[in-house]
Amino acid sequence: MRAFIIKKIPIREYDELVICYTQEDGKQVYQAKSVLRSTSKQASHLDILNLVDFNLVQGNGHPIITSAYCLNAFSKIKSDIKALAVSFFIVELMDKVVMEGERDGSLWDFLSNKLNDINLFANKKDIFWQKEFKKIHAEAVNVLGYGKGLSIEEAVERRFGSLQLIQNVVR
Numbered sequence: 001m002r003a004f005i006i007k008k009i010p011i012r013e014y015d016e017l018v019i020c021y022t023q024e025d026g027k028q029v030y031q032a033k034s035v036l037r038s039t040s041k042q043a044s045h046l047d048i049l050n051l052v053d054f055n056l057v058q059g060n061g062h063p064i065i066t067s068a069y070c071l072n073a074f075s076k077i078k079s080d081i082k083a084l085a086v087s088f089f090i091v092e093l094m095d096k097v098v099m100e101g102e103r104d105g106s107l108w109d110f111l112s113n114k115l116n117d118i119n120l121f122a123n124k125k126d127i128f129w130q131k132e133f134k135k136i137h138a139e140a141v142n143v144l145g146y147g148k149g150l151s152i153e154e155a156v157e158r159r160f161g162s163l164q165l166i167q168n169v170v171r
Contacts, residue, residue, distance in 0.1 A: 004111055005050050006091040021094050026103040031062040045070040076122035082129040083122035085169045089162040090114055110143045129170040
């Protein structure tokens with residue numbers, strides 16, 4: 001199973017719920033057992049924004065992630081605050097707007113292509129991040145099926161914390 005990690009929620013003492021966007025099943029919630037222990041081998045693989053490959057076993061609630069392996073950590077994004085701000089908008093969008101369990105190839109392509117593009121642009125001095133963000137926002141509106149010129153916040157009637165971060169960092 002290949003997936004992008006879009007959000008993590010701590011549960012119990014050492015476990016987390018990991019919200020992913022998978023190529024096969026769309027947005028899914030999985031459980032990562034003991035991932036918050038200092039000895040966990042999976043913790044660094046299951047970082048937000050990572051593209052991972054993992055196996056699942058059936059649990060009592062959510063399926064449980066086993067043998068996670070990071071395919072792409074997008075390290076350039078994580079070393080550039082402006083690229084990170086734009087990337088957080090994309091993963092927050094996937095978390096707040098996309099329904100669980102609905103596979104959509106165009107959303108997978110959007111997520112994959114945008115994160116790869118941002119990773120290429122990260123740490124470059126000649127990138128105008130406000131302009132790049134506006135392009136990504138417009139493309140997101142189209143991929144999600146909303147009308148042109150509409151803001152994501154208006155469309156889904158939800159506030160996005162990442163938009164405030166973008167406004168403060170990308171100026």
